[in-house]
Amino acid sequence: MPLLHNKTALITGASSGIGRAIALLFAEHGAKLVLTGRDPARLAQTEAEVSERGADAISYVGDVCDEALHARLLHLAADRFDGLDIAVNNAGGIGTVAPLAELSLAQWQDVIDVNLTSAFLGARHQIPALLSRGGGTMMFTSSFVGTSVGIPGMAAYAASKAALMGLVKGITADYAAQGVRANALIVGGTDTPMAGSEEQKIWAAGLHAVKRIAQPEEIANAALFLASGMASFVAGSALYVDGGNAAVK
Numbered sequence: 001m002p003l004l005h006n007k008t009a010l011i012t013g014a015s016s017g018i019g020r021a022i023a024l025l026f027a028e029h030g031a032k033l034v035l036t037g038r039d040p041a042r043l044a045q046t047e048a049e050v051s052e053r054g055a056d057a058i059s060y061v062g063d064v065c066d067e068a069l070h071a072r073l074l075h076l077a078a079d080r081f082d083g084l085d086i087a088v089n090n091a092g093g094i095g096t097v098a099p100l101a102e103l104s105l106a107q108w109q110d111v112i113d114v115n116l117t118s119a120f121l122g123a124r125h126q127i128p129a130l131l132s133r134g135g136g137t138m139m140f141t142s143s144f145v146g147t148s149v150g151i152p153g154m155a156a157y158a159a160s161k162a163a164l165m166g167l168v169k170g171i172t173a174d175y176a177a178q179g180v181r182a183n184a185l186i187v188g189g190t191d192t193p194m195a196g197s198e199e200q201k202i203w204a205a206g207l208h209a210v211k212r213i214a215q216p217e218e219i220a221n222a223a224l225f226l227a228s229g230m231a232s233f234v235a236g237s238a239l240y241v242d243g244g245n246a247a248v249k
Contacts, residue, residue: 038062099152
């Protein structure tokens, strides 16, 4: 039986990259999907591709920094699928790349909002929905940047991504006993539009023990594990999907 048979999953940042790969893999494993992203054309393409794989899916364009979006997504999950079982808080952004003292408050806040505050807003709405089903699983896409390395010009990004692990631990302390499993994916360099130029990808590959960056599908495999019953005793954890990056620092 597919690992996510009859489960409903919400995925943010599903328009491309890791979010799209997670949506496609979850579809192949029987999940019903609520998808969101900011790019209407790419989001529609993801919805079409998961539908081709036999998944019942609905998509809604929006900005994860807008709390109204999260409320709307949960309404869609309830109306279309009678609830939510899995939440993948994947959306994020790099923001302005500059030494910390050269960042404006607005530039700092923009990165914190898209990577951290959006995760709080999502969790704030997702947790009651999961509790109403007797529990469920949620995950947050973090990064090797901020958890195992610092990279010049990326202090705001690093701070926002590292903070997700604190959010995961807090959710675990508050809700694990009620059946909500929260975990973080500590993702290494991945071949997505955010990875930059080919030269930047080659440079990033050298930071990893395996001397390459990941394909989005490799990150999706780890997300599938956390979402499935195979991870039933995994809560409050950081799953390093980083090609050995943390091991060689």
